[in-house]
Amino acid sequence: MALEPPPRLVRALDETAPAGDGWLAGLPAAAGEAVARRGLTVERVQVPGGRSSLVVLVRRPDGDPAVLKLAPPRARPESERAALSHWSGRGAVRLLEPAAQDGALLLERLHPDVSVRSLPEAKALLEAAGTLRRLWVEPPAGQVFETVAERTGRQAAAMRASADADPDVAPLVGAALAAREELLDAPPAPLLLHGTFRQSKVLSGERMPWLAVGPDPVVGESAFDLARLVRDRVEDLIAQASGAATTRRRIKRLAESLEVDQERLRGWTLFRAVESGVRALRVGRPKDAELLLEFAGWL
Numbered sequence: 001m002a003l004e005p006p007p008r009l010v011r012a013l014d015e016t017a018p019a020g021d022g023w024l025a026g027l028p029a030a031a032g033e034a035v036a037r038r039g040l041t042v043e044r045v046q047v048p049g050g051r052s053s054l055v056v057l058v059r060r061p062d063g064d065p066a067v068l069k070l071a072p073p074r075a076r077p078e079s080e081r082a083a084l085s086h087w088s089g090r091g092a093v094r095l096l097e098p099a100a101q102d103g104a105l106l107l108e109r110l111h112p113d114v115s116v117r118s119l120p121e122a123k124a125l126l127e128a129a130g131t132l133r134r135l136w137v138e139p140p141a142g143q144v145f146e147t148v149a150e151r152t153g154r155q156a157a158a159m160r161a162s163a164d165a166d167p168d169v170a171p172l173v174g175a176a177l178a179a180r181e182e183l184l185d186a187p188p189a190p191l192l193l194h195g196t197f198r199q200s201k202v203l204s205g206e207r208m209p210w211l212a213v214g215p216d217p218v219v220g221e222s223a224f225d226l227a228r229l230v231r232d233r234v235e236d237l238i239a240q241a242s243g244a245a246t247t248r249r250r251i252k253r254l255a256e257s258l259e260v261d262q263e264r265l266r267g268w269t270l271f272r273a274v275e276s277g278v279r280a281l282r283v284g285r286p287k288d289a290e291l292l293l294e295f296a297g298w299l
Contacts (some may be wrong), residue, residue, distance in 0.1 A: 003031035003045060005054050012051035013072065015283040023072040027054060031070055034104040038097075040068060046112050050214060053077075057109065065109035066096055076216060077103050079145060083192060083217035091134030092194075092212045093203075110211055114204040121233065124199050125250070128229055129258055131202050131210050136191045139219050145192065148220025149184055155275045156180060162278040169278055172296055176274035179267040183223075188261075193218050193225040199232045223260045227268035230254060234295050244298040270299040 005013075005027055013024050031054055035042055039061040046055040046067075053071035060066050071077045084095040084105075094108035116124045116131075139145060156177055163173035194201070195216035205211040218224070230251055237243040251269065255262040277292035 003028050003035070003042070003054070003056060006045065006047045006049045008048040008051060009054060016074070017072075018074075021072070027070065030102070031056060031068070034068060034070060034102050037102065038068075038106065040066070053214075055112070057112070060096075067093075067107040067109050067112075069105040069107060070103070071105075073103070076146075077105060079217055080215055081105060082140075082144065083194075083215050086140045086192060087135060087137070089207075089211075090137075091131055091208075092215065093205075107213075108205070108211075110206075110213065111204040115200045116202040116210055117199040117232075121236075125229070125232070125254070126257075127210050128197075128199050128202050128232075129226075129254060131212050132194065132197055132225060132229065133258055135194050135197075135212060135215075136222050136225070139190065139192045143192070143219060145217050145219045147190070148187075148193075148218055148224050151195075151218055152180055152184075152271065152275075158282070159275055159278050162282060166278075166281065169274075169281070169293065172274050172293060173278060176271045176296070180271050183221075183264060183267050183271075188221045188264075190219045191222055193220055193222065195225070196228065197225050198228050221264065222258065223255075223264040224268045224272075226254055226258060226260055226265055227272045230265065230269045231273055231292070231295055234291050238291050238294055243295075247295070247298050266299055270296055273299070 005024065010024065017024065035056070035058065040058040043057040043059065046057060049055050052075045053069050056068040058066050058068050081095060084092055085098060093110060095105065096108060097106040116128045119127065159173050159177065163170040194212055195218040196214065197212065201214050202210050202212055230247070237247055240246060251266055252262060254260070255265045273292050273296040277289045277296060280289035280292060
């Protein structure tokens with residue numbers, strides 16, 4: 001069976017691939033080798049799949065279902081492996097293979113087509129928040145994860161360049177960068193965070209109703225992790241006449257339910273929305289950028 005990457009993955013990786021990167025071209029062959037090395041039987045490639053990795057539904061030699069995931073080195077698959085190993089199935093998909101020379105991840109099979117996003121909005125936020133809480137633990141000793149300060153520092157540099165090139169976004173970028181500086185001045189005790197948490201990253205499972213997948217782990221304060229969840233279903237928020245008020249209520253409700261400082265959550269929500277918005281502009285997704293920057297303007 002040809003293990004070709006889905007179109008959505010191809011488009012997303014083309015947006016971010018450095019010049020001369022050949023990882024995508026070599027992906028079908030690498031996936032075939034990873035399957036053969038483990039003696040797996042391929043059922044199908046998950047479509048539409050994600051935007052950073054190839055996900056293949058497989059069966060192990062004993063017949064048990066599993067998932068094989070392959071991501072380019074810039075997506076930090078070994079960092080994901082380390083986080084999943086540390087969580088050991090608590091709130092997150094279980095890692096079935098502690099180490100691999102080829103960088104592929106062999107994971108517990110969840111229900112890939114059933115995410116928390118399929119629930120009504122209020123219920124989805126409740127279940128997603130409960131899952132996220134279980135992931136917030138102390139980092140392992142000698143941790144090698146990127147910190148929130150490091151990650152947002154790289155992002156801040158790109159945001160400044162975007163503001164210089166497009167004066168229309170400069171005010172929001174300035175507000176987001178100021179919020180970041182204030183938030184990093186005296187942060188709470190650091191925790192291991194999912195890094196890219198949202199409703200679509202929480203899938204239905206067998207051993208637990210909901211489990212998180214696809215982390216890009218980072219160490220820092222919980223408000224940074226929760227901030228991405230605030231803007232879930234942003235297109236629905238923008239379509240509402242009361243979208244700004246709904247967003248403020250959502251921040252308050254999530255902050256209170258997870259015992260996170262409300263102002264810190266608002267600040268990180270602003271930073272992350274603006275960062276995503278200017279990045280969408282930079283890679284040629286103006287509709288996404290418009291939604292995100294309008295949302296950020298409410299904060």
